[in-house]
Amino acid sequence: MPSESDSRLGLSxxxxxxxxxxxxxxxxxTQSTHDNSNPTxxxxxxxxxxxxxxxxxxxxxxxxxxxxxxxQLGKGQLVLAYGQIERDSADVFAQAVSTLSPDAIVILQxxxxxxxxxxxxxxxxxxxxxxxxxxxxxxxxxxxRIQGKCFSACAYAFLGGVIRQIxxxxxxxxxxxxxxxxxxxxxxxxxxxxxxxxxxxxxxxxRQLLDRALLTEPGKVILISKAQRDAWRVENGEAQPAIxxxxxxMEVVPGGKRLAYATQTLGQGNLTxxxxxxxxxxxxxxxxxxxxxxxNNARWEELFITQKPVSAVLQLKLSEGLGSHSYxxxxxxxxxxxxxxxxxxxxxxxxxxxxxxxxxxxxxxxSIQLQWNQDVLRxxxxxxxxxxxxxxxxxxxx
Numbered sequence: 001m002p003s004e005s006d007s008r009l010g011l012s013x014x015x016x017x018x019x020x021x022x023x024x025x026x027x028x029x030t031q032s033t034h035d036n037s038n039p040t041x042x043x044x045x046x047x048x049x050x051x052x053x054x055x056x057x058x059x060x061x062x063x064x065x066x067x068x069x070x071x072q073l074g075k076g077q078l079v080l081a082y083g084q085i086e087r088d089s090a091d092v093f094a095q096a097v098s099t100l101s102p103d104a105i106v107i108l109q110x111x112x113x114x115x116x117x118x119x120x121x122x123x124x125x126x127x128x129x130x131x132x133x134x135x136x137x138x139x140x141x142x143x144x145r146i147q148g149k150c151f152s153a154c155a156y157a158f159l160g161g162v163i164r165q166i167x168x169x170x171x172x173x174x175x176x177x178x179x180x181x182x183x184x185x186x187x188x189x190x191x192x193x194x195x196x197x198x199x200x201x202x203x204x205x206x207r208q209l210l211d212r213a214l215l216t217e218p219g220k221v222i223l224i225s226k227a228q229r230d231a232w233r234v235e236n237g238e239a240q241p242a243i244x245x246x247x248x249x250m251e252v253v254p255g256g257k258r259l260a261y262a263t264q265t266l267g268q269g270n271l272t273x274x275x276x277x278x279x280x281x282x283x284x285x286x287x288x289x290x291x292x293x294x295x296n297n298a299r300w301e302e303l304f305i306t307q308k309p310v311s312a313v314l315q316l317k318l319s320e321g322l323g324s325h326s327y328x329x330x331x332x333x334x335x336x337x338x339x340x341x342x343x344x345x346x347x348x349x350x351x352x353x354x355x356x357x358x359x360x361x362x363x364x365x366x367s368i369q370l371q372w373n374q375d376v377l378r379x380x381x382x383x384x385x386x387x388x389x390x391x392x393x394x395x396x397x398x
């Protein structure tokens with residue numbers, strides 16, 4: 001049976017959160033993408049704005065503090081975020097939008113700022129299920145020099161939107177990341193490139209955007225064309241396709257362990273499955289991160305943290321003609337917190353027999369259903385379905 005210390009692994013979005021926290025603690029990464037060629041910006045401000053009156057007789061030129069947005073972005077409230085992105089901008093933003101519904105639309109206007117701050121802001125936007133929009137409409141509260149622009153750290157924060165759209169004349173630009181007070185050394189560059197790549201994967205954006213940024217000459221900002229934004233899914237015009245269609249990926253974690261993993265987004269949180277093979281033994285790691293607590297039960301958060309699933313039902317739909325198989329798995333470990341800085345995340349290990357492993361290699365669809373011993377946690381008791389694209393290859397590489 002694996003020890004609990006062996007179980008404390010982070011990956012996918014959870015690994016990204018941990019790495020971002022580590023970077024935040026290192027002075028060398030404090031302000032890694034400030035563009036010193038741009039005029040000084042005020043720290044990012046966040047405020048609500050109104051939609052312009054759509055009535056034909058309305059004179060929108062007189063509606064100075066309103067905005068029209070494309071219909072594809074929905075009918076949610078409008079949130080304007082403009083100015084320089086700082087390390088704590090995500091916290092400022094989260095507090096400002098804490099009472100808004102998930103369908104809110106975030107209008108970003110910024111030359112950029114702190115890289116880690118931009119990634120954290122993007123994660124908050126995605127976690128809240130909001131959309132992002134780069135508008136070129138003149139708003140009196142936004143400095144003219146940044147209107148219609150989203151560069152550097154802002155460009156990465158923009159990717160957090162579930163649906164993302166940019167006005168035809170909007171300027172969306174990226175550049176090489178660099179230090180404010182000292183150069184970024186090669187080791188830091190590798191770490192940042194890996195984190196940015198993982199971030200783009202989690203947002204459903206093609207890594208060619210990162211390649212374009214890294215190939216940009218130092219001191220310059222490259223504007224990404226409309227054709228490139230569409231091809232790389234910087235703009236998508238619609239919600240991301242279900243994560244069940246995403247490929248299974250390989251993750252190498254500290255100690256050289258290799259994990260085959262995939263993540264599914266649920267209405268109430270995110271669920272990651274990861275497979276780890278040691279010799280002839282294979283284990284399944286289940287990681288669950290809830291988005292919110294249950295407002296109807298004050299003990300919900302306490303129960304989620306303290307009560308582990310009593311079992312898991314794994315169902316495998318095999319290739320045509322081979323039928324389906326169902327297995328009930330008993331936990332190998334307790335309900336663990338992989339990172340003290342991420343209190344909402346919990347993970348647990350289950351054993352995978354040789355029979356299950358063989359069937360996984362032939363599976364067309366995987367479904368897992370966690371069984372809880374508390375009624376209040378039954379909202380996580382529905383089956384969660386994963387596709388198997390890339391699974392066979394990653395299993396061979398374990």
